[in-house]
Amino acid sequence: MIVRPYLLAVCLAALGCAVGCSxxxxxxxxxxxxxxxxxxxTGSVLLLRAVDEVAFRWQESVKEPNPTQLETSRQIxxxxxxxxxxxxxxxxxxxxxxxxxxxxxxxxEQARTVAALLSAMGVNLPDEVRGVLEFVSGYAGRGEx
Amino acid sequence: MSALESLLVTTALEAAKQLAPEALAGLIAWIKSESxxxxxxxxxxxxxxxxxxxxxxxxxxxxxxG
Numbered sequence: 001m002i003v004r005p006y007l008l009a010v011c012l013a014a015l016g017c018a019v020g021c022s023x024x025x026x027x028x029x030x031x032x033x034x035x036x037x038x039x040x041x042t043g044s045v046l047l048l049r050a051v052d053e054v055a056f057r058w059q060e061s062v063k064e065p066n067p068t069q070l071e072t073s074r075q076i077x078x079x080x081x082x083x084x085x086x087x088x089x090x091x092x093x094x095x096x097x098x099x100x101x102x103x104x105x106x107x108x109e110q111a112r113t114v115a116a117l118l119s120a121m122g123v124n125l126p127d128e129v130r131g132v133l134e135f136v137s138g139y140a141g142r143g144e145x
Numbered sequence: 146m147s148a149l150e151s152l153l154v155t156t157a158l159e160a161a162k163q164l165a166p167e168a169l170a171g172l173i174a175w176i177k178s179e180s181x182x183x184x185x186x187x188x189x190x191x192x193x194x195x196x197x198x199x200x201x202x203x204x205x206x207x208x209x210x211g
Binding site: 039042043045046047048049050052053055056059060062063064065066069070073074076077080081084087088091126127128129131132135 | 172
């Protein structure tokens, strides 16, 4: 599983804090959290670009849109915009060295919405994109059960 | 993009690749081959979203067709 290194790093950091968090957590745990969060954030930014590209291609492929397709396009546009806003909000958290799970989780929800809307239109995300979506979902605790 | 910004982007991409080499390297390769996004800016939030442009074009085509 791709998500395990992230989860392990975050769990170790959380465990370190839970065991002895009267003072600051050990530096190596803080570094692991920062590294995991930075990786998940960067993956999310790449994911946003890829989802935006796939959805744009679908929009361009529809030559004479019907009302359902227009509504789907509007929902995709809004979800991509909300996803970008979630990542913009996550950035200061990442820079501050936090785990930022909540912020990245909001992005994941929007990315999943776009994937579902595209799927309803017969468009599936490429394997390269789906793999990273699962990876970031795992980090943000939004994985499929 | 300044030299410092470029360095930060590169560092972020490297950090990501270390943590999930297969998944992220594959996605970076996909974006580089399938989109016209500037490679040096891949780790930055896009300023313009293509789906916003795509939606406007769809609306225009729908109006034109009927």
